[in-house]
Amino acid sequence: MEVPFWNKEIETLDRSSLEKIQLERLREAIGWSLKTPFYSKKLAQAGIGSPDDIKGLEDLRRVPFTVKDDLRRSFPKGHLSVEMTDVVRVHSSSGTTGIPTVIYYSREDLERWTDLLARCIVATGAAPRDIFQNMMTYGLFTGGLGLHYGAERVGMTVIPISGGNTKRQIQVMKDFQTTVLHITPSYLLHIHSQLQADGIDRASLSLDRALIGAEPHSENTRRKIEELLQIQAFNSYGLSELNGPGVAFECVCRQDMHVWEDAYIVEIIDPETGENVEDGQEGEVVLTNLIRQAAPILRYRTRDLAFLHTEPCACGRTHRRLSRIRGRTDDMLIIGGVNVFPSQIEEKIMKIPEVATNYQIHVDKKGALDRLIIKVEIYPKLFLGEASKLDALRQHIKEEVRSSIVINPVVELHEPGSLPVFEGKAKRVVDTRPQE
Ligand code: DLL
Secondary structure, three states, X not given: OOOOOOOHHHHOOOHHHHHHHHHHHHHHXXXXXXXXXXXXXXXXXXXXXXXXXXXXXXXXXXXXXXXXXXXXXXXXXXXXXXOHHHEEEEEEEOOOOOXXXXXXXXXXXXXXXXXXXXXXXXXXXXXXXOEEEEXXXXXXXXXXXXXXXXXXXXXXXXXXXXXXXXXXXXXXXXXXXXXXXXXXXXXXXXXXXXXHHOOOOHXXXXXXXXXXXXXXXXXXXXXXXXXXXXXXXXXXEEEHHHOEEEXXXXXXXXXXXXXXXXXXXXXXXXXXXXXXXXXXXXXXXXXXXXXXOOXXXXXXXXXXXXXXXXXXXXXXXXXXXXXXXXXXXXXXXXEOOEEEOHHHHHHHHOOOOOEEEEEEEEEEEEOOEEEEEEEEEEOHHHHHOOHHHHHHHHHHHHHHHHHHHOOOOEEEEEOOOOXXXXXXXXXXXXXXXXXX
């Protein structure tokens, strides 16, 4: 297997050299942080008044966590470490509460982020010869512009089409013979349904790879994507607070995502106690950005649940790998007293071949009891067969789900195209239970 690199020296650096860079950059990040109203107060409370107070990497644990609400409270400029005249770009995430969080980038911040994204893209085997159709939304969301500049830096031909308008997306794939897609996994599954619905032969397209991320998806969803579209799909993880995409990315081995440890310090903590867990154990991902000056961020609690692999990767990179995100601490459903992550349901239904490309999870109350309803689209030809076959399929899905989460769901089978489609991040869960 040929392993491509963007910056082989950095990507294969031995641990102690990597930690040396981390320590140097952590001190810089503390220096930038001390220039912001938010961190100068927070760090003073922890007895950190200068970068020199950080003697070793272990001193990071003296720094208090940052949470999303901190960023909201300090909106719009409490996190800014430079003059506005030095800010060359803003991104923002709107969230659900209305008060956005905002991220500022200096010219140098964008330069470093772009370089990191070029590294991610090259790690997947994509190269200057590729035609890159960027189907992530452009705008305040970081997914579009982030990868755009990374792909240009690699030298690919970039099609900045953004999300939506599925028929046009397909036409563009044909016209330019697109080879690499950047897209959410849910939208990519929808693209496949549209190809089927329009009777478009896969062989008329030149697709080769998809970089998929921005939302949770199971290994079985990746497999389904790869089988249906005959491509390789690479998981990509990031969040706006930490720049956006490019925090962790899969390499050609596709065995989970390298966290670029010269740019980010990753910790895994127990979400209840806030204590760091043992290597290899699952917990909440906490990230420190080592390469952003204008809006520094230290020990950010992402709410994403994952673990770090302890084994090295066959590609030779020394940067540790983060597992697939299992869920978020705040997307766990409690149904009839049982804790359920939507990903547990997805993992089960996506491995069933009769299940097509879209599904939804509904939770409501029937009388005093919680009820879980799983709506799945199945292929139209199945509706033409005997009713007993549909009953058997419904029962099969029910049993598969129950074997994982112990709850007996109601299963509804739907025709393709009948459930809502999302052109960016999918909203799969509809919980209509009254709030307590
Ligand atoms: O989603 C940045 C991004 C853009 C990542 C394009 C990858 C590709 P936010 O909108 O701030 O930023 O959302 C961040 O999305 O905390 C996770 O919960 C979720 N998420 C992102 N990537 C993945 C992934 C972008 N590969 C939030 N797997 C994060 C699971 C993901 N969840």
